[in-house]
Amino acid sequence: MSQNLAKLAQRIDFGQGSDSDEEDPHEQSRVSDWSKPDLEGEDGLAKFQPCSWPWDSVRNHLRSSLTEMCVLHDMLSVIKEKKYMALDPVSQDSIAVKTPQVFQLISKKKSLATAAQLLLRGAEKLNKSVVESQEQWRQRDFNAELLHLRSQWKLRKVGDKILGDLSYRSAGSLFTHHGTFEVIKNTDVDLDKKIPDNYCPLNVQIPSDLEGSAYIKVSIQKQSADIGGLGTVSLFRKSPKAKPGSQAWHLKLEAAQNVLMCKEIFAQLSREAVQIKSHIPHIVIKNQIISQPFPGLQLSISLCHSTMDKTNQRASPEKTKPDDHLYVLEHNLHQLIRETLSSSVMPHPASAPFVPKRLRVAGPMAYDKTARTIDSLASRIEDPQIQAHWSNINDVYESSVKVLITSQGYEQICKSIQLQLNIGVEQIRVVHRDGRVITLSHQEQELQDFLLSQMSQHQVHAVQQLAKVMGWHVLSFSNHVGLGAIESIGNASAITVASPNGAYAISVRNGPESGFKVLVQFPRCQAKELPKSDVLQDGKWNYLRGPYKEVHWSKLEGRNFIYKMELLMAALTTCP
Amino acid sequence: MEAPPVTVMPVTGGTINMMEYLLQGSVLDQSLDSLLHRLRGLCDNIEPESFADHELVYLLKGQQGNPFILRARRSLAHPTAPWHLRYLGQPEVGDKSRHALVRNCVDVAASHSLPDFLNEMGFRMDHEFVAKGHIFRKGVLKVVVSKLSRVLVPGNTDNTEPLSLSYLVELSVLAPAGQDTVSEDMRNFAEQLKPLVHLEKIDPKRLM
Numbered sequence: 009m010s011q012n013l014a015k016l017a018q019r020i021d022f023g024q025g026s027d028s029d030e031e032d033p034h035e036q037s038r039v040s041d042w043s044k045p046d047l048e049g050e051d052g053l054a055k056f057q058p059c060s061w062p063w064d065s066v067r068n069h070l071r072s073s074l075t076e077m078c079v080l081h082d083m084l085s086v087i088k089e090k091k092y093m094a095l096d097p098v099s100q101d102s103i104a105v106k107t108p109q110v111f112q113l114i115s116k117k118k119s120l121a122t123a124a125q126l127l128l129r130g131a132e133k134l135n136k137s138v139v140e141s142q143e144q145w146r147q148r149d150f151n152a153e154l155l156h157l158r159s160q161w162k163l164r165k166v167g168d169k170i171l172g173d174l175s176y177r178s179a180g181s182l183f184t185h186h187g188t189f190e191v192i193k194n195t196d197v198d199l200d201k202k203i204p205d206n207y208c209p210l211n212v213q214i215p216s217d218l219e220g221s222a223y224i225k226v227s228i229q230k231q232s233a234d235i236g237g238l239g240t241v242s243l244f245r246k247s248p249k250a251k252p253g254s255q256a257w258h259l260k261l262e263a264a265q266n267v268l269m270c271k272e273i274f275a276q277l278s279r280e281a282v283q284i285k286s287h288i289p290h291i292v293i294k295n296q297i298i299s300q301p302f303p304g305l306q307l308s309i310s311l312c313h314s315t316m317d318k319t320n321q322r323a324s325p326e327k328t329k330p331d332d333h334l335y336v337l338e339h340n341l342h343q344l345i346r347e348t349l350s351s352s353v354m355p356h357p358a359s360a361p362f363v364p365k366r367l368r369v370a371g372p373m374a375y376d377k378t379a380r381t382i383d384s385l386a387s388r389i390e391d392p393q394i395q396a397h398w399s400n401i402n403d404v405y406e407s408s409v410k411v412l413i414t415s416q417g418y419e420q421i422c423k424s425i426q427l428q429l430n431i432g433v434e435q436i437r438v439v440h441r442d443g444r445v446i447t448l449s450h451q452e453q454e455l456q457d458f459l460l461s462q463m464s465q466h467q468v469h470a471v472q473q474l475a476k477v478m479g480w481h482v483l484s485f486s487n488h489v490g491l492g493a494i495e496s497i498g499n500a501s502a503i504t505v506a507s508p509n510g511a512y513a514i515s516v517r518n519g520p521e522s523g524f525k526v527l528v529q530f531p532r533c534q535a536k537e538l539p540k541s542d543v544l545q546d547g548k549w550n551y552l553r554g555p556y557k558e559v560h561w562s563k564l565e566g567r568n569f570i571y572k573m574e575l576l577m578a579a580l581t582t583c584p
Numbered sequence: 585m586e587a588p589p590v591t592v593m594p595v596t597g598g599t600i601n602m603m604e605y606l607l608q609g610s611v612l613d614q615s616l617d618s619l620l621h622r623l624r625g626l627c628d629n630i631e632p633e634s635f636a637d638h639e640l641v642y643l644l645k646g647q648q649g650n651p652f653i654l655r656a657r658r659s660l661a662h663p664t665a666p667w668h669l670r671y672l673g674q675p676e677v678g679d680k681s682r683h684a685l686v687r688n689c690v691d692v693a694a695s696h697s698l699p700d701f702l703n704e705m706g707f708r709m710d711h712e713f714v715a716k717g718h719i720f721r722k723g724v725l726k727v728v729v730s731k732l733s734r735v736l737v738p739g740n741t742d743n744t745e746p747l748s749l750s751y752l753v754e755l756s757v758l759a760p761a762g763q764d765t766v767s768e769d770m771r772n773f774a775e776q777l778k779p780l781v782h783l784e785k786i787d788p789k790r791l792m
Contacts, residue, residue, distance in 0.1 A: 354633040354635075354719050354721070355668075355719075356635055356637075356659035356661065356662040356665045357635065357637040357638075357639075357657040357658055357659040357665070357667075357668050358635045358637055358659075358715070358717075358719045358728050358730070359637070359639070359655070359657050359668055359670060359728075360657075360668040360691065360693065361602075361691050361758050362721065362724070362726065362758075373664075373666055373695075375695050376666075376695040376696055376697075379695065379697075
C-alpha cells in the first residue's frame with residue numbers, strides 16, 4: 009500500500025505543463041512516462057527507494073514548481089514594464105498544445121484523488137481498530153465488574169436484561185416488595201474525553217422507592233411535652249465511606265437493601281401492633297406506630313425515609329450526635345427480623361415438607377408438652393384422678409383434649425370438673441363445662457398450676473355432691489375463700505355441710521398448696537370440756553353445735569379423700 | 585348437663601392430596617464436594633444445613649393385598665423436633681412424557697410417642713436406617729444429598745455402617761395433583777447438575 013502511495017505521490021509533479029508559456033524540454037519524456045507505466049514503475053521504484061518519506065518527491069516537485077512560479081512571476085513583472093521585454097505572438101498549433109495540458113491536469117487530479125482515498129481508507133481502518141480496542145477494554149471491564157457483582161449479589165438473566173435481587177426472600181422473608189434491581193452498562197462516557205477516575209462501566213438501577221436512606225426512629229413522649237427521644241436507631245451504615253476496593257454500585261445496593269430492611273422491619277412491627285390486643289389500641293398511621301404502654305406515656309416508632317438529595321443535609325447532624333445511635337435497639341431490630349426470617353427454616357427431619365416453623369410448633373410440640381404435663385400430674389397425684397381424652401383427628405393448627413377430674417369409685421356423682429383444652433398455635437384455650445374460657449400460654453407450669461387448682465376445687469365439689477347423696481345439708485360453699493393463708497397458686501375453696509338432723513357439721517377447706525383441712529362441729533352436749541352454762545338451762549340448747557375439732561385425716565381409713573368423707577358422714581349420721 | 589363433646593375438627597390443611605415429584609440419582613463419595621459446591625451456587629443462599637435422621641419403616645399386614653407402609657422419621661440432630669410420619673403412594677403410571685416420578689404423599693408431623701402409637705395400632709417395624717447429609721432448597725425445590733447407613737443394633741443409631749460408597753441425591757417437590765409444570769422446573773434444575781450427577785426418574789418397583 010505504502011509503495012503504491014509513494015508511486016502515486018511521485019506522479020504528482022507540478023512542473024508538468026503548469027504553464028503553457030514554459031516549454032519544458034523534459035516534457036516530452038514525461039508524457040511518454042505516463043504512457044508507459046510499466047517502465048515508469050520500475051523507474052519510480054528505483055527513484056523512491058532511497059527516500060524514506062513518500063511525500064519527498066512531492067515536496068521536491070512542489071519546490072521546483074515554486075521556483076518556476078517565482079521565475080514566471082518575476083518575468084511577468086518585467087514584461088509588464090515593457091521596458092526590457094515585450095511579448096510577441098508566435099504562430100503555433102493551439103490544439104496540439106492544449107490537448108496534453110487537459111490530459112495532464114485530469115491525470116494529476118485523478119492520482120491526487122486516489123492517493124487521498126487511500127489515505128482516508130487507511131485512517132478509517134486505524135480509527136476503527138482504536139475504537140474496537142477501546143470497546144473491548146470496556147467490555148472486558150464490564151464483565152469483570154459483573155463477575156464481581158455476581159459474587160456478592162444474586163443475579164439472573166431475564167430476556168436481554170440482567171436483574172438482581174435485593175430482597176431477603178431467599179433467607180425466608182415473605183415481604184411482598186420484589187426488591188429487584190437492574191444491571192446496566194454504563195455507556196454515557198465520551199470516548200474522546202479523558203475517562204474520569206471514578207468511572208465504572210457497570211451501573212445499577214434500583215427501584216425508585218428504595219432510593220435514598222432509611223432508618224427507624226423510636227421516641228418516647230410524656231403527655232404532649234417531648235421529654236426527648238429515647239433514641240434513634242439508624243440502620244443505615246452512616247456516611248457510607250467507601251471501603252478500598254468497594255464500588256459505587258456496591259454502596260448503592262447496600263443502601264437500597266438497608267431501606268428494604270427498614271421497610272420490612274416496620275411492616276412486621278405494624279402487623280404486630282395491629283394484631284396485639286391492648287386496652288389502648290395501637291395506632292398505625294402511614295409510617296408511624298403510636299402506642300401507649302403506660303398512661304400519659306407515648307411510644308412512637310417511625311420509619312424515616314429520605315431520598316438521595318437530602319442525604320447530605322441529614323448526614324451532618326448525625327455525625328455531630330453520635331449518641332443518637334442506639335446499638336441495643338439496632339441489635340433488637342436485627343434479632344426481630346432474623347426471628348421472622350427463620351420462621352421458615354430447613355425442615356428436620358429432612359423428609360418433612362417446607363412449612364413455617366409455627367405450624368410445627370403448634371401441632372405436635374404443643375401437643376406433646378400438654379400431654380406430658382397432664383401425664384406427669386396424673387401419675388404424681390392419685391387423688392383426685394385425671395383422665396385425658398385426646399381427639400385423634402386434629403386440625404393442622406389445633407389439637408384438643410378433654411380433661412376429666414374424678415375420684416375413684418365416685419365417677420358417677422363427681423363430674424363437676426370437665427375441661428376442654430384446645431391447644432392452638434400460641435395458646436391453650438380452656439373451656440369449662442359451664443362455658444367459662446381461660447386462656448393459657450404454652451408454659452408447662454401455667455397449665456400445671458391451673459390443673460392443680462382445679463383438682464383442689466374438685467375435692468370440695470365432690471363433698472358437695474356427696475352431701476346431696478347422703479342427705480346432708482350444704483350450709484356454705486365457696487370456690488374462692490377470702491380467709492386464711494394465701495395460696496401461691498389459685499385460691500382455697502371451702503364447704504360446710506350439716507348432718508341431716510343438724511347435730512353435726514363438717515367443714516372442709518382445701519387449698520391447691522396447703523392441702524385440705526377437715527373440721528367437725530359437735531353438739532354442745534358432746535363437748536365435755538365445755539363448762540355447764542348457768543344461762544342455758546333448757547335441754548334443747550344442748551343440741552346447738554358447739555366447738556370444732558380437727559379430724560386426723562390420715563388416721564381415717566379409706567382409699568381416697570371422698571371415700572373417707574363418706575365414712576365420716578356415715579359415722580356422724582344418727583340412725584333413725 | 586353433659587360436657588361438650590370433644591371437637592372433631594375436619595382436616596382442612598393444605599397437606600392433603602399432595603403429590604411428590606421426585607428425581608433421584610447418586611454420586612460417589614469423592615465427588616460429593618464438587619456437587620455440594622455446585623448446589624451451594626444454584627440454590628437459595630440460606631446457610632447450607634446438614635442433617636442426621638433416623639427412619640423407621642412400619643408395615644401393617646392385612647389379610648389380603650399389599651402391606652400398608654408408613655415411614656416414621658425423626659431428627660437425630662434436633663431431638664426435640666417433632667417426628668415426621670409419611671405415607672407414600674404407588675408411583676403414578678401416567679404418561680411417559682412427564683419428567684419426574686409422581687406419587688401420592690401424606691405428611692404428618694407427629695409427637696414423640698409415634699412409635700408406640702403405631703405399635704398399638706398393629707404396625708410392625710420392618711426396617712430402619714440412618715440418613716446423614718445436606719439439605720438445600722431453591723424455591724419449592726428440595727434437594728437432599730444423603731448417605732444411608734444400616735443400623736447394626738436395632739434402635740441404636742450410634743452404631744451404624746454405611747450402605748454404599750455413594751451418596752443418594754434426591755430432588756423433590758410437593759405440589760397439588762396435576763401441576764406438571766413443576767416437573768419441567770425439576771428437569772431444568774437437574775440439567776444444571778449434569779454431569780456431576782444424573783438425576784433420573786427411577787421407579788422403585790423396578791428395583792425390587
